[in-house]
Amino acid sequence: MPEEAGMDVVVARCAGLDVHRDTVVATVRWPGKRKNSRGQETRTYPTTQRGLAELSDWLLLEQVELVGMEATGDSKRGRGGHRAWWPGPPGAPRTP
Secondary structure (H helix, E strand, C coil), rough: CCCCCCCEECCEEEEEEEEECCCCEEEEEEEEECCCEEEEEEEEEEEEEEHHHHHHHHHHHCCEEEEEECCCCCCCCCCCCEEHHHHHHHHHHHCC
C-alpha cells in the first residue's frame, strides 16, 4: 500500500470480489457511523453480461474506490490468481 508522509493510505470505500464460474460474490465496506466501525453488504451476481453490468453499477453507486479480486480459475489449465482493479474516483465516467 502506498505511503504518504510516513502514514498508510486508508481506503474508505472498498470491495472484495470472489469470482466463480457462474457467480461473483461481492462485499462492499464503508465507514460506519461510530468511531472505528465499518458497515458492509454482500451481494451475489451472475457472470452474465447483464449481471456484471449490474455489479459495476452497484460498485459505482456505492462509490467504491478500490476492488480486490480473487479468482483461482481452473487449476488444470493454469489460470487464476489475485488481481486488483480501480474503477477511478467516484463519479468517473464508466468505460466499456
